[in-house]
Structure formats: structure tokens, C-alpha cells
Amino acid sequence: SEEHMQEMKDIRDKYDPYGGRAIGSREMLDSKVAEYGGEMLYINKSSTFPMWATEYSRDEGLRKYWDEFSPPYHKDGAGPLHKGQPATMYNRNQDSHARENVVRWFDYWHERPGTGKRVSSGGVNIVFSDTNTHYRGEENYRRSGETDAMRIPKDGYFAHQVMWDGWVETENPRTHIMGHWNYEEGVTKDIMIVSNGEAVELFINGESKGRGEQSHRFLFMFKNISFQPGSIKAVSYNAEGKQESEAQKTTAGKPEALRLTVINHPNGMKADGHDLALVEVEVVDAQGNRCPTALDMVNFTMDGPAEWRGGIAQGPDNHILAQNLPVEGGVNRVLVRSTTKAGKIKLKAAAEGLKAAAVQIKTNPVKVNDGLASVLPGDNLPSYLERGPTPQGQSYVVTRNAVAIVKATAGANQDKAAHSFDENELSNWSNDGKLSTGWIMYELERPAKVSEVTMKMNSWRNRSYPIVIELDGKEVFRGNTDRTLGYVTLKLTPHTGKQLVIRLTGANIDGDAFGIVEITGQIEPSGEGSTAKGTLGITEIEVYETAESLTSAAQ
Template structure:
């Protein structure tokens, strides 16, 4: 709270504070029609960049790793392909609640860890690997998945696609191929031969099952609803390792001799055409000469190879750091590895003026801002796809005085019945007759409880089934029948089984919170129907 400006901002306990500039929990998905709901963490799963998939060297079985607090920790030991897929799933939790999808919306989420870092971890390694890049900012596949999904202010503005993984396998391998794409459909080709049509999940993910590997080129072509091509991407089989390739990475004006500036050198194992070999794991030794200090890199191994002058490339690439000294001069770094010719990079550090022991050099002065994204648009960067038909009134089998809690735009309130099947229903009267085809609902215990429901438009059944467990809202795609009255009815006992048991809050929720995590009496389901928020959405026809 800002006592001078009268502003309040925050999360968790401020979901119902209208004066707050924004709200939002850490892990769960929130929505509001009053102020932005921004999640401060999403996708806590971890995965080492070194592991491509189940079919690639060094053959780490997805999820393998020790227990965490005596519980399964496979979510924190993912391979790259499955980590990228999980990122798509979790981002879609927010994307489908974006502006344009009704009156109450979510305003997005912040990646919990953008780059792997030395923070609290729960997997096999001793540092956090939830990043889309590793500690040296080498991208994982999840990075490229985000580039596809995030290329727009709200809706997709620029079309692109990305094939997860590489295309260097052994003969006989048959595996799924995953494509992240903004297209409405995707076709996959192996050396020009079309593959079976994919399954589409989470809007952006296309899964081609049982693709047989053969050396050559794999290509994904994406199309819009009219069949027009929107993007294409490809990967090819890389040849045998032939050489080391070094790339010097410095600030825009070079490296300054201020005793603090860093130069980074990227090391790759490449084939005869200069293509990175995705399965190379060679040990590389480094020798540094000149006025600079070795700061090294990192890799999986004892002490993460901290400050080691010999460390392996992983998936054909690594990076190392050298820190400038206080005297300018030529710096030379040589890399050697068995079977390859030595490679060297050289650069000169730039003098820094010092007077009476104080530097006149401001490191940030040479850094240029990135403005190519442009300013935030003044007009909406989306179009309305669904309209939320408001509730005029409602009546329930129990606690009619609290039935408005189920549609009051307050995620800290709920309506619940008394645990008897005959009282587990609510009938909503809408403000107008509508063909409701999407019922968006947040049910108490969203991540661990599945509710068996029937939904009626008037007297006609339009949806029946068990709700999915989620990190917030579920969408029930109903058969559209024009009506002014929608009835939600429990048809049996709810079932509990935590779908996100490994992914828990660092700060545990209090007893009684609506996610039921360690909530008092949360394990007693009976015939209990509990609704936090419900919305009745009608798809707009173009």
C-alpha cells in the first residue's frame, strides 16, 4: 500500500480488493473484470538442457531422479521435449482467459524462472532448472516454443512454427514429433513425404505420433483456416562431428578493462558444414592468456564444473566466461578436445580512465535500449471471440442467500451445498436468451477435485461428464441450445486425486483456502458442489 498515492498492489490476499492496481496468486489462474490479474509464477517444472528426449544420448528416461521430500519428483526431472510441452500447457491456462474471451479475463503470467539459476530446486541437480534458457543463456526448446506463442500483445500477430528436438537418431527409431505453431493446421513431411495428420492440443501444440526416423530433412508447414500457408520450419540430420567452433560474445563496444566486464565465448562441436552436432558431449579444455581472469562455465557434474578449465559441451554447445583485468591488453582463449584441431579466439580489452582510484567509466553508458518491439498499442490488440452473458438471478437447492457468491467476480467467495445430492444444483437466469456453448467455471478444489456434472439449458441436457482438474478454470464445451435458464447439477460424488501433486506452493496456503490444499475438511467430498465463479460464454460468429 502506498500511503501517499492511495494505491494498493499485491497478490494472494488481494484478489477481492477493488482498490488494488492488480492482483494474482503465484501458481493458480485468476480472472477479474475490475483490475488486471497477473500470475507471478507459472510452470515450475524443471528440466536439464542436456536431455533431449527418451531416444537421444545420454538416454535419460523422462522423469528419472530422486524423491523430493519422500515424494515423486518426476515433474522436476523432465527431458527437454516434455518440459517444452508442459510450458505450452501451462501458458495455455492463461492464454484461453485472455482479453476478448469474455467479461472476466486474466492478464498473463510471469515465467517463474526464465533462466536456470542458483535458487531453490527440487530435482536431481543442485540448482533450479525451470528456465527456458540454461544458466549461460543457451536456449532450451521451451524458449523457442515461447517465441511462437508470445509473438503478439494479446492475440497472435505474427505466425511461426517450431519443431521440438533434433533430427539425429539411430535407424529403427519411431517416435512422436511435436510442433509448436500458431497455425490452424500443420502438415509434417519427412524428406518430402507427408505424415499422418496430428492431434492438436492447447491450441499451439501439434503431436505427430509414430514418425519413423530416416536421415534427411523434417519439415512442418502451417496453414490458416482457408488453407493458406502461414509459416514453415525444418530441421535436418547433421553430419559426424568434425571440428570445434568458437564464437566471441561481447558488449556492443567490446570488453572494458575495468576488472568487472565479462566476455563470453560460445563453444560448439560442428560437422564439416559448420552445423552444430546435437548429440555431441565432448570434453573441452581451455587455456587463457592475457590480462583476464578465468570464470569458466558449467555443466552437469561434480560442483557443476564451477571454475573448471575442462568441461563438456552438452547437446553440442556450451559457453564459458572470462573477466577483464584492470590493465588493457590482448586476451587469447584456446579450446582443445580429443579428435579436433585446437581453436582460438582473441580480443583486446578497452582502456578505462581512472583518476585518484575512481573510474570515470559508466558500464551502462555503452548499452543501447531495445525499442524494436514498439510502444504499447493505444488500441486493443485482440478482437472479441466470446461474450459473457451476465446472470440476472439464481436459485439453488441450498443456501440461496449465498448463491450470488458463485458469480460475484470474487475468487475468495463461494457457494456450496450441504453435502446432499438433492441440494447440489443451481439454476441461473441469464439477462437474455442465449446459445451458451462454453461454460467457464472455477470449482473449489480445482487442482485436486473432479466434479461429475450435468448441465441443462431449460430442460435439455447440453453437457454431462467429469470436470478436469486444473490450476484454476475449466471450460465445459456445451451443445448450444437457446435458453434463458442454465442449470448446473451434481450427478454423483466428487472424486479427489491431485493432478498437480508435485507442483505445490512454496508458501503453503492456509487451512480453509478454496484450493482445498490442506484445507480443513477438504478430504470429505460426499455429494458436495462448490462453485467459486461461473461464466456463461457465447461464441461470436463472424
């Protein structure tokens, strides 16, 4: 409530007046007290109030499952129902999961700062690493993370690294090849590349396979690529055709050995009974390359002053605390915890048919007075400050300009026509369900060369509207609106005018386009709905001209 939010702000201001922390909550789309808002899953926009998605992507995928062509050959989406509903999006393979991350993020990126007065401030994925919170997929824990539970990156991690490399616009060229390059002979599959370049070219063993089909800004698809042992390389280019970035993967040889790598505090492991060392185990070939399709069972033995905490993998009880667990995609990690006795921990890993590996971890004594340590666990850990402070000036590029609407006339429910451009996503306009009244006319603040219309339709995820758009009597668009998780942008035939009319041309096309099911088993409502097939309903509408159009008009 507004009262509770004000109470929370008062507590913050009393105890942390200079912390610079904004306070808000999920929903609160029309709050006068909260300092930010935004729905879970859906896209919200504002010109004055930061709106960001508190969970923009919730699909799940096991890191073990690369794709349908790699061991253990999991069929994408295969798994049991969730609360009686299909759960394909919660049983994805890595390639499908990462692609969905790109597709979902694009919807928010498209409405980023610089694209008008009303913008989205982005979103969070909530689950960065797989976790034992509620789940919807086949495993008994949630696998929505960009990394697995042991912080081993999935393809989705690298996809976000490409898309999020900057404050608003991407600032550093990056390219990532989804998957691996260790397929079986005869495999032909689609190759997906995530890149912030304007174009991407694919090479197999140095031979060009042409440029990829771009979608959702960052995704580049290469159809029917046949596997050939050797190398796969993706090269990105900017708008002028200059090479910007590249990524390459090579075919690993036959699995030969295990490799152990210790990850711990830069100053070493403390013998305080709490400190942990993360130990990575890999299956590698004779040259030390990780074998990306290996699923070998690894048996660990440990000696010394430490407690075994183990890791996680698909199998009985998720192999929790077990000293034998498999690698997945050629890699896994385990944890060992120190005791209060300093010494040397010896860890050995063995697997059938592979050369064993061993590491030694030294734990350092910790000074204790009356049961209290003299140093904090985080002392001397490096801070990541390379990104620097939030830019003082504009950190985005203006790509289009909003043209204000000053008046609306509708075929029905005239008293609510202004609700379609009042910057309140909790209000809307719709006609009375009759095709003959399914129109609304907007008067713009000035004649403008209009190139796009962006709308949040009523029932945005469940209903498509066949419409025609006219500007000063000239038809500039005819087609069906897409069902979305928020806003749909329609590209118009550019034309200069002042009166814009949107008219329904046929019956609505209904049906949920996403099938996203809540943990309760319910589907989240998407605005006000109507069963009448002659309904035109608009929650918010924005009219745009290109940035160049406004510049030309001012000269």
C-alpha cells in the first residue's frame, strides 16, 4: 500500500539518508510514493518513473543439456506437466534457453531510454544461478540461472554478457557461439550466434558460410550447418562493414584425463571452520582442451583437515554430499570446507579410462581470541570497480522522437478515449465490442512525419487485432498486431500528417501466445479483456517520428 511504502521510505531516510538507495516494489504502477515500479514478466513504461521488470525471463534449462544432438540427447522441452499445464519452457536445452533469454530481453531493449519519452528501465532475471527455490521443470530445483548452482556458466551467461555490455547501448563489441563443436559425424544443425555487431559471418575451417539471418537485434541464425571436425568461427561487423569482434571454438580430441583447478581466496584458505574452496574438475583431451560432451562419473577421495561438501549433478538425490558425481558438459565443481585445524588437504579425482588428477590445498591458521577471529572473511578480497560510476550525462542514443497526442475521438466510450494516452497502464479505452465502432482518431500536437506507432493493447498476450492505420486519410499500415508481453511497435509507411486513425478491420484473433504458467499453475492476467470479437482496446499508445525527421524539420 501507499502507506506501507511511505513507512519504508521513512525508515530508510532515518537510518540511511545518504545511501542513494531507491525504494519501490513490484507492481505499484501508479504509485505517488514509490521510487520505482514494474510488473513481473510484463513490460511497463513511463516518462517520469523508473519501470523495470522484476522478472523478465523465468524459463528453465539444465546445463547438462546442450541440444538435441549432444549426449544425453534430451529432446528440447521434454518433461512432465506442471500443475496440469505443459511445462516445455521449463525443460529447455541450453541452446533453446539462451535463445529465449535473447528474445525476452529484446522486448525490453526495444523500449530502452532513447526510444521516446516513455521508456522501460530494463529488468532483472531474479535467478542468476540455479537454486533450490520453487521450480516448474523436471528437476527438483529451479534452473533459470545464467550459471548452474556451482556457478559454471551456461550459454545464457555469455548471451547476457553480449547484450548487457554497457549502460544502455552496448559499448564493447562481443560475439558468442552457442553450444560446442564436438558433434558426431553426419550431424547438420542450425548454429546460433549472439552478437552486438550489425552483421555476423560464419566460418567452418576457414570457409565462409555467409552471413546470418538477424532477429531480435542480437541473434544471428545460420541454417543447416554440417559438422566438420576442426574450428567454427563467427566474425561480427559494424554498419560500415568493419570487423569488430570474433569468437571461435575448436573440436576437442578423445578424452584422456581429468584436470583439477582450485578456486579460493586470493590469500589462501583459512582454517576457521567456515572457509570454502571450490574445486573444478574437467575431462580434457591430450592437449588439455575440455571435452564438452563428456559425462564421466568422477570418484573423489580427500585426506586432511577438511569437511567434504560436494557438488550437484543430475542423478539420485542430485548427488548432494556424494563423493562420486559426474561431470556435465565436460565439467563440474565440488566444495570442501576447512576445519579449525590448519594443514594440507589432499584431493584426488579418478574416472574409468581417464588419467587421474590430484591437488593440494593449504589452509592457513587463523588467530582467535575468546572465540572471535581478528579478521573478517571478506578482508583483502578485490572489489570490481572497473565499470565506474553511473555516467553524469546521457548514456544512450536517441533513435526516435515522440509526437504528443492532444485529443482523441472514439467510435464508442468517448469518455474513456483519453485513457489510451494518459500514461497510466492501469487505465484503458475500448469500444463496445461492435466492429462498426472499433475505431479511434488521435489529433497530434503538430503535423509530423510519422514512422512508427507503439501500443500496449488490451489483453496484450492473448489477443491479436486486425487493424488499419491512416494518417490524414492515407493508409500507412494494414495487418495484425502481434501478441506480446507488453508493447507492440508497428512500422508505418512514413507520411506527414496530424490526424491518425486506428480502425479494426475484422474479428479479434484470440489465444495465449506464450503459455507461461505461474508457480500457482495459473496464467498471469494481461490487462482488461473482452469476449466480444469486435473489440478494439488500447491501454497506451505512442506516436513516433525518427530522430532525423525532427532534426530536418528544425532546420
